Amino acid sequence: MSETVHENPGAGDRTAEAADPPGGSAEHVGSFRYWFDSGRWEWSDEVAAMHGYRAGEIEPTTELLRSHKHPDDRAGFDELVEKMLSARVHFSSRHRIVDTRGRIHSVVVISRNFQGLDGRAAGSEGFYLDLGVICEDVDAPSDDEVQERVSEQVQEFRENNATIEQAKGMLMLMYGIEADRAFDVLRWRSQQENRKLRDICAGLVRSVAARTQMPEEVRREFDLVLLHPFDE
Structure with missing residues (x-):
């Protein structure tokens, strides 16, 4: 069984309901996929919206995802990516992302590995769960x-x-x-x-x-x- 990387820098965040993404109401769950060898990311329209982008507006990369992490959570993200690549493990985390409008979202990310033809772990796939846009006067779940x-x-x-x-x-x-x-x-x-x-x-x-x-x-x-x- 593969090891799971856990990250939890934003567990003490306080949250409110997520605001609408561009052009419509927010979807609070979206999927992603990452290939270890090529470093290629894919994300669903919902995950793009969590970061403030419209569907197909931008291609996700490790650098882009890092830039959207809350500054206090970036070191943990760097460690997570390094461990994921060196050990080819999937991960779960709870952290904060900053969308294009400057709003801070508390998110949970759950993933698992998928295999290539050689039977080895080829990448990680899973989903983002948006817990909401942080608001100082609302208690966290x-x-x-x-x-x-x-x-x-x-x-x-x-x-x-x-x-x-x-x-x-x-x-x-x-x-x-x-x-x-x-x-x-x-x-x-x-x-x-x-x-x-x-x-x-x-x-x-x-x-x-x-x-x-x-x-x-x-x-x-x-x-x-x-x-x-x-x-x-």
Whole structure:
């Protein structure tokens, strides 16, 4: 089991409801992905909005993310990234980010590793949970309240991720492609349709089940593969 890096510099922050991002009401949960070797980040529109950006306005980088950390939390962020890269571990943290309008958000970040074709950890993926914009006259949520909200979002993330993995598997089998390429196709369709990735994947899974008839000879061949002894 991989090690988890924990960071908690902003646990004493006091928070209020998050203000609206540009152009609409705030989504308090958003996803991200990070590749260890290339250092490439991806974030959802919701995470971009937490930092004050519109969808597609800017590409996230380690330097950009660091610049949005509260000054008191940057040293912890630097240590977290260094540990994540050197040991290839995922992380959880609670810290503060400063959006483009200067508002300070208290956020919880939860992640897990995903594997490459070689079976090694290729990167980390997970979600941001925005606890709100800090306000000095409002009490912070209690630890129990934060844990409850995190647990709810972990469950939702698992359910959404299961659908995404199912859709990826369909593309991998159908086109004989690798997991990363299947994810790229789904992400492209998400951008093309201007819909959330999880919705695109759920629609694909439903449509395949409803419209695709598996030939009997293919099913019989799969039976043989399933029942054949697997190598250790």
